[in-house]
Amino acid sequence: MALQRVKTVFYGRWIESCRYIDYRLLDVDPLLKRWQQLKLIRIVDDKDVSWIMLVLSKFPNNDLLIVVDTAPATDIGNTPYMSSELPRTEDSRTENVIIDLNAFESPNTVIHVRVGSMFSQKSVLKKSIYMLALNSSFELVTVRSNRTSFDIRCKDPSCLWYLRASVFKKSDIWIVRKFTDTHLCSVDVVKNDHKQATSWIVSECTKLIFKMNDKAPCRPSDVINYMKIHHGVNISYDKAWRGREIALNSIRGTPEDSYAMLSAFSDALIRNNPGTYTAEEADDEGRFKFYFMALAASIDAWNYCVLVISVDGAAMKNKYLGTLISACTIDRNSQIVPQAFVVVDSENYLSWSWFFRNLKAVFGEHNEMVIVSDAHKSIENGFNGVYEIAEHGLCAFHLLKNLKKNHKSLPMEDSFNKCARAYTPLKFEYYMRQLEQLSPSMRHELEAVGRHKWARAFFKRKRYQVITTNISESMNSTLKEQRELPVIGLLESRSSLIQKWFYERRTKWSFQRTQLSIYAEDMIRESLAQSRSMNIYPVDQHEFEVHHPLSTRNLNLHLYTDKFYYVSNLINLYKKGTRPIGTVNQIRNTHQGGNDGILPPQVKRPAGRPKKKRFTSFLEKKASVPCSRCGKKGHNCRSCKEPI
Template sequence: MFHFKQTTTKWNYFVLTCTRNPCDWRVRAKEIQDCGYYQITEAHLQHSCGIETRQVFASKASARVISDVYKAQFGDPVNGPRARDLQKLVLEDLRVNTSYMTCYRAKETAVNGVRGSDDDSYSKLPEYLYMLKLANPCSVADLETETDELGFIRFKYVFLSFAASILGFRRLRHIIVLDGTHLTRKFKGVLLTACGQDANFQVYPLAFGIVDSENDDAWIWFLTKLERILADSSNLSIISDRHRSILTAVKHVYPRAHHGACIVHLQRNVTSRFKNKSLSKLVGMAAFAYKVKRFRAIFAQINSTNAACAKYLHDIGIVTWARVHFKGDRYNLMTSNACEQLNKYLCEGRSSPILELLQFIQSMMTRWFSARRKKSQRHKGIITPEVDKEMTLNLKRAKGSKINTISSWSLEIIGQFGKKNNVLLKDHKCTCMMYERLKIPCVHALMAADCVGLPYGSLVADCFKTKAWCDTYQAIISPEGDPKDVDIPDEVSYLVLLPPKTRRPSGRPKQVRYTST
């Protein structure tokens, strides 16, 4: 058996096809000699392999050869089989044994051939952001760089917020949800997101940021950019998990805003710290309570069950997680689920190079705005469909209740078990506090409106009406144009941007993260 050291792709192909069956040397010898890579002698042609040699001969395939076969068989290697499945396909189709990591590197090589390498993605980033701002005037696309010890300019942070998102957010409730999720490419990093909720209870992305990690500097930089498009105000509420860097950044950039903790993360903390799921349920009941009386009763039950848990919740700050004590308006946003949903939609793009990730975000935003614009314009009701469903569910709870009229705008609702609630239609208030907290009429307000002949749509806040829903998606998000058709400034076209100085961890990147607390 003869082994050749040439490393060209065509030579590797010959080595692969021939070593699959050692006796193919005679068939392929003429082809190998015609390539000019190796001089075949008569001694080579007279060589033959015995059956024992053929049985024990274990052929291998390199990652580059498997990558070529992989790309030829699957048109889109990005959505092709995983490394484990590719390992089985190589064994079945090519009769070649190969390791898992070889197949993993083969798929990565094929994907890089389609998408481009991560290093090239950073070099094209300045030009892409410039073209994106040309296509979407008034959008914010800021690139933060740093200079290393050798004088090279390297990527540090990037911030992106489309003008359509900024314009539409003015018609939403002034409440934003913050979160960060990890990227899985070569240079890692974290994707920071800020989003709200539209009138139809759908996720509304406002801003995106790509940073090195979730630290104080990164979050302060991100919120500083966000503050330029969404000013600090006492009418603003911010919801997030209790990450220390988020708490520090909010206090530094948004001192007047009201910061609330995500209830789901708080319940996970209670479960992991005190090993008691019943405590977690009680914490959720206390957090969602509408009246102070009910909150105190549930919190007393938590204290009697586990005094350490009650002290832990008190030290966190009851105003940050309890609805009844929150100083701002949380409406129905008691968790950071809006950002969690957005991160799920971005799952495919998070495994892409940074340029393709931004293109994925732009494409997703364009589709969302177009689809929701059409949906909102087709809707004929005064209030949005999801709010209408909430009010329909509230009406089903009105069975067995009685109404006593106090005045033309004030009524008393007596429940089936004798519980009384007073409704002030003019002030949009009810003693159950649900109407006042959510800005959506409760069952008592709906019954009072029926009694006086008032339409339901007049009881709902303006932020939940179809008019606000249509205005939210009035603007459009356009894709970037062709750089060849535009005179790009020299400071953009000649900027040599290198990737950040990070080392890729060993092993396979994790696809499923640990449950956050």
């Protein structure tokens, strides 16, 4: 039967001795005439509730009037058993609404708990009650809590607030049996550190904020401020950190589950992006060692990019640490194009050899191919053991850092950079002699490294503008915050970044009106302005001789520009997009194979607070801002003592 809301006036009549809800059966038509002659039916136990529901089912034409001693008459329609949230019984014909976790999708959701409210599980019931206590500024004490019942009351013994819930008919559903929503406690009972503000409740309060800002940094101080502003509760830093970890683990998955789901992650990548290449390897005990990922869009883009790959590793900052290796190149507009990403347990010869083998399997080996890295010995050994034709170049910046260690306080930066970027051996020798004047042993140290590995004038292949590993360093710093995520979260963030970059660049070049890229147009415009009074004679396809100024010649510069600098090439480079693979739960549900059971690596975390920032070298100088008053450095305008 469908209960109708009885509209009547209670005339302020209260039953002072009643702490429960009173019911009475009334006929709708003579309601206003006979209400004083009818007796009230007092409900004091669960069997009385079952009895009144049975009576209502036998008399479908009658309606139920509910009198609550703590509610005004205008709220009579919102009292228990009068709304649509009627608990399902054997004789009831009204569908019940069971509260589950989906009811907390909004950050400011408030669940109205009543007698008969049903919850999908005990954790949902506890969350609803604890959130009610948190928002209403009163604390609770658990009287009894087991598998079948849950009793809780107000912290003040003299307060009447009380709630009892139990399992509904031996199912997983919990139903509120008794609820007295009357507070007689004093305001000083509640302290600033609310008892119900546990780390679990803190995580539930902040979970939606982390979902909406998944890429933003999630610091414990942000959690403390959020709980203070939105809930008026002061929590400790330790509780904020634990609540943050619980919330992030529920959103992104635990680090242990992330390693176990690597096969499911690979299947989702390949299923949504055909042509993607992934590989993984574990040790004899089934613990993680290496994982390789190259998206189909990056593999297709390699045919239109500069044939120079920069590789570099960055330390991961999650629970099990490890190293993230990035392989990147640049397009003909001097923009970074990610090629592959590898997660390894540690950076050594085995990990670099495994990385180069998979990199060669995906992108092949060409006569003009160049791989640039730092001077780490394991990188060089791993490269030499895999590649036969490709050339290995060293990063000029890392070589300069090593040179500065032996020759401190010498002004060598300018001469070294010009020496490394010189196009001819004559220019190289000119700047090398400048370095030799600073320190005679400097030439011997650079010759021992091999000038054919770092100097452009003696390099056998074309390095273009990739003299350092700056593009890999920039790629690692782009997602510095995401290196704290579990493995799957980290790799998914890289996939999302490639998806974003390729879409934006594809859209940009589709509406470009010039024939060449913006980088090529600027380079030609600058060179043209410098060479208007010079004679230029071509030596070969890529080299020209510039003689003393005599006259100018009008040339079609497009004939002397490589085809890869054309906008049509850039459109083909970014024509293939990347499709998202879904959340961690969606990946787990759609995985067809079994669980590969990869265990996390065995690591020993260092003692102390985890380091968030790397140690800077002495070459990385901090930018000093001059004083806005006098223009000198070392102080600001407030502490400036210079006369005007």
